[in-house]
Amino acid sequence: MANSDHIVLLDFSGSPFVMRVRLALAAKGIEYQIKEEDLTQSKSSLLLKVNPVHKKIPVLIHNGKPVCESLIIVEYIDEVWKDRCPLLPADPYQRAKAKFWADFIDKMVHPSSYKVWAANGEVQEAGKKEFIDRIKMLEGELKSNPYFGGETLGFLDIAFLPLYYWFHTLETFGKFSIEAECPKLVAWGKRCMEEEFVCASLPHPHKVYDLVVEYKKKMGI
Amino acid sequence: MADEIILLDFWPSMFGMRVRLALAEKGLKYEYKEEDLRNKSPLLLEMNPVHKKIPVLIHNGKPICESLIIVQYIDEVWHDKSPLLPSDPYQRAQARFWADYVDKKLYELGRKIWSTKGEEQETAKKEFIECLKLLEGELGDKPYFGGEKIGFVDVALVTFSCWFHAYESFGNFSIEAECPKLIAWTKRCMEKESVSSSLEDPHKVHGFVMGMKKKLGIE
Numbered sequence: 495m496a497n498s499d500h501i502v503l504l505d506f507s508g509s510p511f512v513m514r515v516r517l518a519l520a521a522k523g524i525e526y527q528i529k530e531e532d533l534t535q536s537k538s539s540l541l542l543k544v545n546p547v548h549k550k551i552p553v554l555i556h557n558g559k560p561v562c563e564s565l566i567i568v569e570y571i572d573e574v575w576k577d578r579c580p581l582l583p584a585d586p587y588q589r590a591k592a593k594f595w596a597d598f599i600d601k602m603v604h605p606s607s608y609k610v611w612a613a614n615g616e617v618q619e620a621g622k623k624e625f626i627d628r629i630k631m632l633e634g635e636l637k638s639n640p641y642f643g644g645e646t647l648g649f650l651d652i653a654f655l656p657l658y659y660w661f662h663t664l665e666t667f668g669k670f671s672i673e674a675e676c677p678k679l680v681a682w683g684k685r686c687m688e689e690e691f692v693c694a695s696l697p698h699p700h701k702v703y704d705l706v707v708e709y710k711k712k713m714g715i
Numbered sequence: 716m717a718d719e720i721i722l723l724d725f726w727p728s729m730f731g732m733r734v735r736l737a738l739a740e741k742g743l744k745y746e747y748k749e750e751d752l753r754n755k756s757p758l759l760l761e762m763n764p765v766h767k768k769i770p771v772l773i774h775n776g777k778p779i780c781e782s783l784i785i786v787q788y789i790d791e792v793w794h795d796k797s798p799l800l801p802s803d804p805y806q807r808a809q810a811r812f813w814a815d816y817v818d819k820k821l822y823e824l825g826r827k828i829w830s831t832k833g834e835e836q837e838t839a840k841k842e843f844i845e846c847l848k849l850l851e852g853e854l855g856d857k858p859y860f861g862g863e864k865i866g867f868v869d870v871a872l873v874t875f876s877c878w879f880h881a882y883e884s885f886g887n888f889s890i891e892a893e894c895p896k897l898i899a900w901t902k903r904c905m906e907k908e909s910v911s912s913s914l915e916d917p918h919k920v921h922g923f924v925m926g927m928k929k930k931l932g933i934e
Binding site for chain 2 (some may be wrong): 547556559561562563566567569570573574586587589590593594597598631
C-alpha cells in the first residue's frame with residue numbers, strides 16, 4: 495500500500511470495539527492518527543458526519559472514506575493490507591467459523607458483559623451466569639491451539655481479546671473469578687498479552703477499570 | 716467430486732430465503748429440509764448447537780450458520796459464478812455495513828408491527844419506514860444495490876419484501892406510498908427467476924402471520 499495512506503481512527507478509550515481496530519492496525523504495522531471522542535459529552539460533528547447511520551465509534555477513515563462497525567473494519571483492514579499478517583484464514587469454511595464466533599461474541603457475550611458491569615442485583619447475577627456460560631462455549635473453540643487463529647493470532651483472537659482486557663473490570667464489579675471458571679481462556683489472554691503489538695495498542699486491564707469507573711460516574715450508571 | 720449441499724430451513728423465514736436465493740444465483744443443486752421450529756430435529760440441534768436456529772447450510776457434512784455468513788461462504792466457495800460481493804475492499808465494507816444494518820433493524824421492527832398495537836406499533840411503523848427510506852437513499856439511481864446486477868445487499872434485503880404485505884395489512888399502512896423507489900426495486904428483483912423462485916408468496920406469509928397472532932393470543 496502507498497506510503498501516502500492517511501488513516502484516522504475515531505476512538506473512545508476503553509471501548510472493546512475500538513480496541514479490536516487498534517489491534518488489527520497494530521498487527522499489520524499500520525500507522526494512524528487517533529481522534530478521541532468523549533461519549534459522555536455530545537458527539538462531535540466529525541463523528542456525526544462519518545457515521546450518520548449509527549453515530550457510534552469506532553470509525554476508520556481511510557483516505558477520507560469512512561468504514562464503520564468494528565468487525566467490518568477489521569475485515570476491511572485485512573483485505574486492504576493483505577500482503578502481511580493475514581487475520582482471516584484462507585479456507586472459506588474456516589473463515590465462516592471465525593466469523594460465526596465473532597458474531598456470537600457480539601450477539602451473546604457483549605450484552606451479558608454489560609449486565610455485569612452496568613447492572614446490579616438480580617440482573618447482574620443473571621448476567622454473570624450468562625457471561626460465564628457463553629465464554630465457556632468460546633473456550634471450547636480454542637481446542638489445543640495457542641490461539642483461536644491456530645499458531646498465530648487471527649480474526650477471532652482480535653474479536654475477543656478486548657473482552658479479556660475487560661475481565662479485571664468485570665470481576666471487580668461482579669465480584670467473581672473468571673479464571674476459576676475458564677482457566678484456558680485466561681491462559682490464552684496472558685499468552686496474547688506477551689505479544690508486543692498487543693501491549694503497545696491496548697490500555698492495561700487496570701487502566702480499563704479506571705476508565706469504566708469514570709464512565710459510569712459521568713453517565714450516572 | 717460432487718458437492719453435497721443440504722439446507723435446514725423454515726419456509727416463511729426471510730433469513731432462510733437469503734440462502735435459497737444465493738444458492739439459486741450460483742445455480743447450485745441442494746436438498747431442502749423443512750424444520751418444525753416447535754420440534755427441532757436432532758440434525759438441527761447437532762449442526763447448530765449454539766443458536767439452534769435456521770438457516771443452516773451443510774456442505775459436504777460441515778455446517779455453516781447465520782444467514783449472512785452462509786451467503787458470504789457460498790459467494791467465496793463458488794466465486795466463479797455471479798459474484799455477490801464486489802471485488803473492491805471499500806465497496807465490500809459498504810455492502811457488509813448495509814446488510815448488517817438490515818439485520819440490526821428490520822426483523823425486530825417488522826415483528827413489532829404485526830405483534831403490537833397502539834403507540835408501540837405506531838413507533839415501530841415510523842421507524843420501519845425511516846429505515847426503508849435510508850436504504851432507498853443508498854440504492855439511489857442504481858437498478859440494484861449491487862449496481863447493474865444483484866449483490867449482497869439485494870440478497871440481504873429483498874427477502875423481507877414478501878413480508879411487506881403482512882406488515883402493511885396488520886400495520887394498516889402502505890409501504891409503496893412511502894417508499895415507491897424501493898418497491899420498484901423489489902419488482903425489478905422479482906423479474907429474476909432466482910429471486911421469484913426463492914421468495915414465498917406474500918399471501919401465504921400473511922396467512923402464517925395470522926396463525927402466529929392467533930397462537931400468541933394477539934388480536
